Amino acid sequence: xxxxxxxxxxxxxxxxxxxxxxxxxxxxxxxxxxxxxxxxxxxxxxxxxxxxxxxxxxxxxxxxxxxxxxxxxxxxxxxxxxxxxxxxxxxxxxxxxxxxxxxxxxxxxxxxxxxxxxxxxxxxx
Numbered sequence: 659x660x661x662x663x664x665x666x667x668x669x670x671x672x673x674x675x676x677x678x679x680x681x682x683x684x685x686x687x688x689x690x691x692x693x694x695x696x697x698x699x700x701x702x703x704x705x706x707x708x709x710x711x712x713x714x715x716x717x718x719x720x721x722x723x724x725x726x727x728x729x730x731x732x733x734x735x736x737x738x739x740x741x742x743x744x745x746x747x748x749x750x751x752x753x754x755x756x757x758x759x760x761x762x763x764x765x766x767x768x769x770x771x772x773x774x775x776x777x778x779x780x781x782x783x
Contacts, residue, residue, distance in 0.1 A: 660684035660772050662754045667777030670744055678739040680754030680774055691763030692730055692737040693770070696750035703753070705765035707739060717762065744781045751776040
């Protein structure tokens with residue numbers, strides 16, 4: 659059974675930091691590109707960051723460049739999202755995603771193979 663379990667969300671003040679984790683099981687983690695998406699109330703799910711299966715290449719949405727860092731530990735089947743300098747507009751449910759590709763992980767939700775259940779991040783002003 660495939661599972662992606664996110665943790666680390668919560669309430670933080672603007673300018674603060676959070677580190678999200680996503681523990682994967684039920685599939686060969688090292689053969690998947692991994693990504694984070696987010697969805698705010700009333701908005702569509704949007705791409706945040708992605709990392710290739712080797713961990714050697716990362717990709718970011720413009721609105722998080724320089725503030726967020728994605729990483730992965732293949733030996734632990736875990737992907738992380740370090741979020742610094744958080745802003746109120748970062749408030750959303752953050753989803754972990756797995757894309758079966760050895761290429762660049764997709765930034766389109768329709769291409770994703772597996773999703774986590776999401777973790778709420780709330781940034782107060």
